[in-house]
Amino acid sequence: MAEYSVFSLLRNGFNANRDWAPAWRKPEPKAAYDVVIVGGGGHGLATAYYLAREHGITNVAVVEKGWLGSGNIGRNTTIVRSNYLLPASIRFYEHSLKLWENLSHELNYNVMFSQRGVINLAHSPAQSDDFMRRGNALRHEGVDAEWWDRDRIARAVPGLDVSASARFPIVGGLMQRRGGTARHDAVAWGYARAADRRGVDIIENCEVTGFLRDGDRVTGVRTSRGDIAAKKVAVAVAGSTGRVMQAAGIDRMPIESHVLQAFVTESLKPTLDTVITFGGGHLYVSQSDKGSLVFGGDIDGYNSYAQRGNLPVVEDVMSEMVALFPGFARLRLLRSWGGIMDMSMDGSPIVTKGPLPGMYLNCGWCYGGFKATPASGWLFAWTIARDEPHPINAPFTLDRFARGLVIDEKGQGATPRLH
């Protein structure tokens, strides 16, 4: 039975919204669970939901240090796409995109997934070749990709500076029509409610301070609200991976935490109905349903846990935005904020069993965690339930660095600040 329908909206509209039930309970932690998931962000909540739905494991707790969705799930620029180059990445993100396409229906929660298309702009013949190659790799894997020339982009995106005199003239772009945006908070809330309805305990304001151990084996978590035993402990804490793993006695990881800033402008009338990325630097911009432009660029480029960045990157991002859309120069900035990215050494995530017995690890999302949320949860739940990875996440191991099997989309090497 749908909890949110036109009838429930009408009924509550006429009685001052008195009938709404809380979307999820606020349970006290039990002494023991089958699975404890550390981290109540998008990935942790999605993992809990798919554990319950796909694998029938409902004796699950999600423990979250702050409030639900207070981390990167509420701090990203909401872009969803699957236009990667390497087969392992394409399969991972395409699995995610397919889950996105049915997510609102499945959760009975409108995540406002809007397949408005993502255009990666190319600014030189070499970059065009590179993007066409990526398009061909995508089509080879059965994923949609189209090459758009400059004139077609000019017709589709008014306001874009397509003149030959631009500092980085636009040559063309790679369009993925099935890409788009989603309402990021709704994703957290939708997964939380759906997981809660299936019996998952979501425990907020509960910080993990250590792990219960039996020799090498992890047997639970030590939290600010008492010890919780668990047969399996899953860690999905993004930028805090280093800190949480240190509490488990693992001092070094192939991860650096970096700050990424994002920005929204004041609201304006509908002006941009696709997602645009700038190939001359690093910028991605879309317009939210409220009318604000939501955009971001590079990470600041130094290790940080501060959730706030510095001005050089702000200046950089603004100059790129104005280079693309000169008319946006007069807009006022409404807000900016920072989130902590778990930058891995090859720019690809880690979704795996281990590194300790009884433990499962989900991290290394770099900039790309939001779009991966459904697949990350789905595949992590599979890995936890079956004690082995699904073929799609089998390449995304922790030991791939030592084994020389890195998945490096940019070919950048072990320099996290450049991924």
Place this chain on the structure above:
Amino acid sequence: MLIACPYCGPRDVAEFTYQGDANRPRPDPASTDLDAWNDYVYQRANPAGPHREYWQHSGGCRSHLLVTRNTLTHEIAGVAFVRSAPVPATKPAPAAPRKRPASRKAKP
């Protein structure tokens, strides 16, 4: 963020290039210890708190600097020239270095 370059004085972070974690012990170049190399290339302590890291004043005097900065607050506790600071201990090669082939010897 301002970094107090010991040569140029306090300058905006935009003038500097980040070069990463300064705590990674580099194996001896002759080492064939794969674990040690993996540790050096891929593993990071990634601390939340004081972090020793390399920056270069690329938009200034071009000195390489060793900066101690708090990753939680971005406060900088100290800046020194890398050349005057102790580098992390080099791990010695486990096996004795191979003898060079005689043909490579410089002729008098």
